[in-house]
Amino acid sequence: MLELMFWTMVHASEIIDHALGNPIPMADSAYLSTPAAIGTESVLEFTDVGLNYSTRDRPMVVIEEVSLTIQQSEFVSFVGPSGCGKTSLLRMISGLNPAYQGTVCFRGEPITKPLKNVGIAFQNPVLLPWRNTIKNVLLPLEIVQPHKHKLRQQRSHYISMAQELLGTVGLRDFQNHYPWQLSGGMRQRASLCRALIHQPEILLLDEPFAALDAFTREEMWDMLQRLWERTQCTSVLVTHDLREALFLSDTVYVMGPRPSRIVLKLSVNLPRPRSLEMCFTDEFHHMYSQLRQHIHRN
Amino acid sequence: MSRAEYLSPPQARITLSTFLKSKHAVYVLPSITTVLLFVVWELVTRLFSIPTFILPAPSVILAQIAPWGAVVAKNAWITLFTTLFGFVAALFLGVLLGFSIGYSKLANMTLYPLLIGFNTIPKVALVPLMSIWFGIGTIPAVLTAFLLAFFPIAVNVAIGLATVETEMQDVLVSLGASRFEIFQKVGFPHTLPYLFASLKVAISQAFIGSVIAETVASNGGIGYVILTASSNFNIPLAFLSLLALAVMGTVLYGVFVLAERRLVHWL
Numbered sequence: 001m002l003e004l005m006f007w008t009m010v011h012a013s014e015i016i017d018h019a020l021g022n023p024i025p026m027a028d029s030a031y032l033s034t035p036a037a038i039g040t041e042s043v044l045e046f047t048d049v050g051l052n053y054s055t056r057d058r059p060m061v062v063i064e065e066v067s068l069t070i071q072q073s074e075f076v077s078f079v080g081p082s083g084c085g086k087t088s089l090l091r092m093i094s095g096l097n098p099a100y101q102g103t104v105c106f107r108g109e110p111i112t113k114p115l116k117n118v119g120i121a122f123q124n125p126v127l128l129p130w131r132n133t134i135k136n137v138l139l140p141l142e143i144v145q146p147h148k149h150k151l152r153q154q155r156s157h158y159i160s161m162a163q164e165l166l167g168t169v170g171l172r173d174f175q176n177h178y179p180w181q182l183s184g185g186m187r188q189r190a191s192l193c194r195a196l197i198h199q200p201e202i203l204l205l206d207e208p209f210a211a212l213d214a215f216t217r218e219e220m221w222d223m224l225q226r227l228w229e230r231t232q233c234t235s236v237l238v239t240h241d242l243r244e245a246l247f248l249s250d251t252v253y254v255m256g257p258r259p260s261r262i263v264l265k266l267s268v269n270l271p272r273p274r275s276l277e278m279c280f281t282d283e284f285h286h287m288y289s290q291l292r293q294h295i296h297r298n
Numbered sequence: 299m300s301r302a303e304y305l306s307p308p309q310a311r312i313t314l315s316t317f318l319k320s321k322h323a324v325y326v327l328p329s330i331t332t333v334l335l336f337v338v339w340e341l342v343t344r345l346f347s348i349p350t351f352i353l354p355a356p357s358v359i360l361a362q363i364a365p366w367g368a369v370v371a372k373n374a375w376i377t378l379f380t381t382l383f384g385f386v387a388a389l390f391l392g393v394l395l396g397f398s399i400g401y402s403k404l405a406n407m408t409l410y411p412l413l414i415g416f417n418t419i420p421k422v423a424l425v426p427l428m429s430i431w432f433g434i435g436t437i438p439a440v441l442t443a444f445l446l447a448f449f450p451i452a453v454n455v456a457i458g459l460a461t462v463e464t465e466m467q468d469v470l471v472s473l474g475a476s477r478f479e480i481f482q483k484v485g486f487p488h489t490l491p492y493l494f495a496s497l498k499v500a501i502s503q504a505f506i507g508s509v510i511a512e513t514v515a516s517n518g519g520i521g522y523v524i525l526t527a528s529s530n531f532n533i534p535l536a537f538l539s540l541l542a543l544a545v546m547g548t549v550l551y552g553v554f555v556l557a558e559r560r561l562v563h564w565l
Contacts, residue, residue: 094472116474126465130487130564139483143473178564198473 043202043234044070044093049102051088061259062088066102068253068262070236075228077237077245080255081295086238090204093236094118106202115202116144119195119233123207125187127179133190134175137162140198147198165193168230169223185216189223196231203228203235210240218276221247225273242291246284247274254294264294354534362538370523370535374542377508377520380436384443385504392448392500393493396455400489401481406456417449422510429515439511439519446507447500451493458492459485491565494558501550509543 051063063085070076078086091097092104095114103110119140127136141147141158151158166172169189179187188208195203205224209217221244228235228248239245245252246268254264266287270278278284317323336356342348343355350358363370395413398405421442428438462485470480512521520539527535 094468096468096471114472114474118472120469120472122465122468124463124465126463126469128466128484128487130490130562139469140473142483143470143475143479180564194469204472 041072042069043072043074043107044236045103045105045108046089046092047103047105049089049092049100049104051085051100063100064259064261066260066262068265070234070251073232073234074251075235075237075249077239077249077252078255079239079242079245079252079291079295080260081257082240084255084258084260086255087206090206090236090238093202094120094204117198117201118204119198119200119202120204121188121191121195121206121208123210125179125184125191127187127190127194129179132176132178133171133182134159134162134166136179136190137166137193137197139194144198162193162197165197166190168227169193185212185220188212188220192224192227196227196233199231200233203231203233205235205237205239207239208237209244217241217244222276224248229273242288242295243279246270246287246291247276247279252291254291256294257296264291266291351531351533354537359534359537359541362534366535366538370520370539370542373518373520373523373539374546376436376518377439377505377512377543378546380439380508380512380519381443381501381504384440384445384508385447385501387440388444388447388451388500388504389497391444392451392496393455395448396452397459399452399456400459401485410456413449413452421445421507422514425511425514428511434515434517436516436518438515439508439521442511443504443507446503450496450499450503454492454496455489458489461492462488491558491562494554494562497554498551498558501554502547505543505547505550 046066046068049063049066050061053060053062062083066089078089080086088097088100092100093106093111093115095111105111106115127133128139131139138151138158141151147158163172163175166175169192171186171189171193174182174186174190179190182190188211192208195205208224209220212220225248235248237245237248249268252264252266252268253262254266255261256263268287270283340355340357343353395405395409399410399413400406424445425438425442428441432438432441466484466488467480470483475483508519509521509524512519513525514521516522520543523539524536527533527539
């Protein structure tokens with residue numbers, strides 16, 4: 001009642017738009033379909049990207065001359081000292097941070113406003129406390145087309161889809177629990193499910209496991225790897241944890257101190273699926289120290 | 299010492315703590331303190347033979363129900379309606395203004411200082427003015443109830459909207475949600491606990507407002523009964539009216555607590 005009272009007054013035109021909103025036609029595909037091979041088609045392209053918070057009396061260049069390409073189904077990580085602008089790069093992809101120099105293109109189109117086909121997970125799981133786990137996971141379907149139009153008629157279909165996804169992260173028995181009844185790791189898993197439920201083309205992860213303990217974090221790597229292998233969605237991870245970056249990624253980019261550029265591009269050619277034992281091989285250690293040498297303080 | 303004796307004290311403590319967690323404790327304990335209060339009150343007035351026109355004993359106050367019960371009930375009804383009328387008006391306008399202040403920076407900067415300045419004015423001081431503008435009767439009482447209840451509602455709604463986590467909004471923005479959808483899925487539910495917290499304060503404030511106005515500019519309502527009774531030195535009747543007021547206030551507060559528990563189930 002109260003919502004409507006206020007909003008009809010202030011946003012009448014928007015509500016009309018909203019009511020008439022055109023559904024975007026999209027082919028139906030079975031969820032968690034068979035993985036496609038990592039393509040050579042570029043999905044995201046950064047060209048001479050810079051970020052500049054300079055004021056008249058204080059120059060402050062955060063990012064300079066970042067140019068890189070991310071392929072279809074590639075898993076990419078950004079590592080670097082804190083404050084080097086990793087999160088800003090992620091926000092550029094999501095369209096949440098449009099004020100920068102250069103261009104970021106999604107399938108050849110410059111990103112100017114939020115893309116609708118991305119899933120995001122932050123360090124803080126930000127589940128809605130008034131919704132139980134399954135309703136939190138269903139949230140994107142209430143917003144993203146074409147699911148939004150179909151949600152009411154095919155609710156049971158979507159619910160079983162969400163249950164299946166929760167099952168893959170071991171949360172099936174917790175679907176009716178509220179966030180405060182879940183542990184930190186469980187909340188983060190639910191948050192990942194929410195990021196993936198609408199079958200996004202791009203998955204953006206901003207230090208998703210930074211707040212978890214070391215053992216839970218390793219379990220989460222494994223879980224995320226399985227999810228990624230099943231969905232094959234292009235993923236961009238920002239992290240401080242070099243082992244995490246190596247374990248999960250096809251390509252790791254190391255960013256330098258401010259003003260920050262890409263100082264190293266490392267292709268991780270470990271076979272998949274990767275196991276925790278691989279973290280103890282010489283090859284892994286070699287890559288780890290290579291990454292570590294390139295990280296300098298601001 | 300036998301084993302059973304040894305175990306008994308901790309068991310006794312466990313029964314008290316389990317009782318505190320049980321559903322009944324919520325109304326049993328306050329009832330006990332209420333009864334105790336009246337018993338002590340009765341004893342004190344009798345032991346020190348306090349004259350009735352200074353502090354009447356509870357038994358004397360309750361004895362007034364027979365001759366004055368109908369009058370008090372009728373006027374309590376008037377006060378209740380005045381209060382609810384002012385309260386509902388405050389609810390609607392408070393929510394509306396709270397939303398504008400919370401969502402629009404322009405509204406925030408232009409209206410908020412005025413609101414604070416206005417809230418600093420003692421509302422009692424406005425009652426004589428209102429009785430000049432609107433005459434003696436219900437309207438000044440409704441307006442005073444409204445003015446007192448309005449501020450906490452508006453401020454809390456604005457705070458509720460302003461404290462939505464940015465990341466929560468980012469999740470929705472990145473999915474391409476419209477401003478209305480963000481409000482519907484995040485802003486509104488996030489504000490509900492703040493709204494209910496303010497409603498509990500506002501309903502008591504509304505009662506204070508209407509009774510103040512009734513004592514100054516009215517010819518009906520509990521405030522008017524208290525004023526008349528005091529000027530006739532019928533102190534037991536004044537106390538009976540106060541009692542009626544306390545009961546109404548507590549009941550309405552309870553209504554909001556119940557509504558809050560149903561609607562804000564996640565806290």
